[in-house]
Amino acid sequence: MSEQVLPLAASTAHHDGPRPATFSWERAGIYAFLLVAALFFLLPIYTMVSTSLKTMAEVRATNVLMPPLAPTIEAWGAAWSQACTGLDCGGVQVGFLNSLKIVVPVVVLSILVGALNGYVLSFWRFRGANLVFTVLMFGAFIPLQMVLYPLVRLWSSLGLYGSLPGLIAVHVIFGLPVVTLMYRNFYAGLPIEIFKAARVDGAGFWRIFWSIFVPMSAPITIVVVIWQTTGAWNDYILGLTFGGRENAPMTVQLNNIIASQTGERQFNVEMAATMLTAMVPLLVYMVSGRWFVRGITAGAVKG
Amino acid sequence: MRTVYLAGISALALGLAANPATADDFEVIHHYTSQTEAEALKVIADKFTEAGGTWVDNAVAGPPNTRRVYTTQMQAGQPSQAYSTVTNRDHLDFIDQGMLTDIDAAATAGNWRENMPQPLVDAISGPDGKIYIAPMALYTPNFVFYNKGVFDRLGIAEPVGFGDDFFAALDAVKADGLIPLAFSGDAFNIRFPFEAILLEKGGPDVWDQVWNQRSDEAIRGDVVRSAFETLGRLRDYTDEGNIGRAWNLSANLVSSGEAAVQIMGSWADGEYRAAGLVAGTDFGCFIPGERDYVQLHSDVMVFPKQPGSEGPTEDQLKLASIIGDPAVETLYVAPRGALPVRRDAALPDNADACLTIGYDAFNADGNLVPNPRSLITQQQDGEYRDIVNEFWANPDMSVDEVIDGFAYALEAS
């Protein structure tokens, strides 16, 4: 096990020495704690997976913790392509493409705007800059309910209501506070000499941004990609309200499958559909989890 | 970085190029997302398409979510052409704001007023007497199901209402070790047992005094008190898991024989049939009370006013006519185990014993009482359900307290 040392990160080997090879009560205790913690974190998802692999008869007959006696992926197939989400019985795959069409532009735009904002707020002091940042931070707390009606009216008057660009814009706007915060903290953690040297060399605002700071932003950009992908993909309310019928993301399909108050419930299909919808962010986390930590190591975390 | 930027822009462009809505699209927002609901709606959608319309389906599960969508759409000035809901008073507010259109032309042409019970006509009309809403299916919300196998084995006869015979039956089941009552204890479902008890005890008179006139005297009177006391007694006859349990799961308890009785609307019939039980043989049902009073509960379709039209569009009238056609009604209610809204519509072939009970009740004069939600506002409805649900979940709450809360909820504006 070795953690590569990033150029801008501090040392990661703080108590030296190889992993202790001998048994000790302390080591046992550590592993015991981690095991219990792992169980705590895994149990709910285990129950969902196990239910999704059973037939409805088995679901009704046993409890959720028993593994399936005769596992079948029938529910998964149904969830992907046959489950009824209205008159269409096409499963959640219908929403998959829509979710992609929403999330990719959202992430790209968030990176661009967030990086620019972070850059301005870190290095360019002028009146109003801090005020904007304060308002942004404040805005991060606003529950969506407060903005639904006024934003719907505003979007409608701008011709953005029910359209894909309008939905993307809403996502980017609501992601602005945290993304700006991340970039700002990151840039603020870099040595100020970099900026000063570039200024001395005569480089202008945009030049410094594009040629110097953007290439350096890889660690934090990865964090932002993970964060925004998860946030935008998992969103339901914004997609439902601002997307219009044609742009309904996967979460809307999922809700139609699991939230039927007035019809009968097929729990195994519901579980499978839930997991399918959660798959993209889960994969993103599993694949890039370590970069998430590294990116934060590299400086997302400063006061 | 530049590649990322280009990728993002192309994705955006692709998204923009997606199919725009055409002028002929008829968007319908509804909450019918389960299989049987979808099957039933398809009957109407197919007939609409046959008649030349272009049905654009916008399904959103969970009526609160559906409401969010059609409300914000109307706010944005881009309403759908139709949306589904159940009998309530929403339309009065919207008509006031000029957001709905009437479909009276279709109603008159289809002889709706002559063939639908008066309470239903009242519920679908606006203050100007014109009909604004197309009712699709009727249900009997005050209904009781029981597992016949369990009853027969214990020698219990079908109770008449919620009186002593009912509690004697529950006692017998309890002694046998089974769950007497499969209850669904949450704010959504609590209304069905409570209103069933209230209707059984007080009949249409008290019903009107409580929900329509909201008279303090009636609300604090003996009948309401007795209804709450009965509800309170029922707490002892159900299992702990009743809190927040979906009504389908409660139905499953009864159909599997773990529990004996369920107080739920007639839509639960579909769940019992799905479990393979036959009405009359495996499970029984009845409307509680000496006289079969039924509460009006209907799925309906509402028609927002379209920008540029003063009245209904041709397609809206088309859909309304289809919904009101007796032959279509029979086909529509068949998969859902519901009842047609018109007296001159026939029961579907697959109607079982339980449906027939409801059908007979509706067609006998004077049995139909209005739905409380046609008489009280959504807020009053929500708040009264909150307090009754609180009462159910909290054994320490006294009947006096819940009556106070009930009065407060109904008498607040």
Added chain:
Amino acid sequence: MKNLSAKIALAPTALVALVVFVGCIAWTVGLSFTGSRSIPEFSFVGFEQYVALFGSPRWLVSLRNMAIFGIGFVGGCLVLGYLLAIFIDQKVRAESALRTIFLYPYALSYIVTGFAWQWFLNPQLGLQKFMQDLGWTDFTFRLLIDRNLAIYTIVAAAIWHGAGLVMALVLAGLRGIDEDIWKAINIEGIPKWRAYLSIILPMLGPSFATCILLLAFGVIRNYDLVVAMTGGGPGSATEVPAKFVMDYLFERQNVGLASAGATILILTVVAVAAPIWYARHWQTRRAASASKG
């Protein structure tokens, strides 16, 4: 003009911040003084809605629940996150796998989290039944349906969701601590647990500050989790203000009352955030002027 490019670059964000964040809040506050029912309209009624609001038992319960949730969730995530980070940092095997296990819940939406937990805690089919099937017929696990415990169950589910994030942030901070510090600790013979508590913890101040900020965003907005797990029940035991506002906005058709509730929520944020923001502002000012010297 000085810094013209910078100002232009920030302008779109500034516009958005003004119009969307400030504008929508102003709109909502304005609506809270109206008698709007199902549709926003501007019929002035003074403070009537606020009176009705604080006369509503459900609103008061939801405020109380938000306080419980806020403290429990943020505190619980910080504690559990810190513990997880510490233990993982002890050069254990399978660190990567463990980190993934602790972090993956954060990738799930609150709806999925609530749905999974509710399923797991289902008395008919979940853990309770499992234990009973195994033979402990008296086993009860009534967390979700007990009026007094239900809100804590929601807190537990939220901690399950968010502790991983704290772990990731704190782990990064831990890894950034100079090894000389550890050498000094070993030399002085300070027991590890003491070190983590009194020495390391203060050094991780910035990490924890960021954690608290990120977690706090979720407290006011907590809606999906409650709806997915309990729908506010049993009774109104798990009602939260965000759900109250949403319900009255659409379901109960009282936009005026909902707006009043939302305004109170924002005021709460201001009340808590303003002192903190001022403190940090002064701190930064002082640090900046000190470093200039």
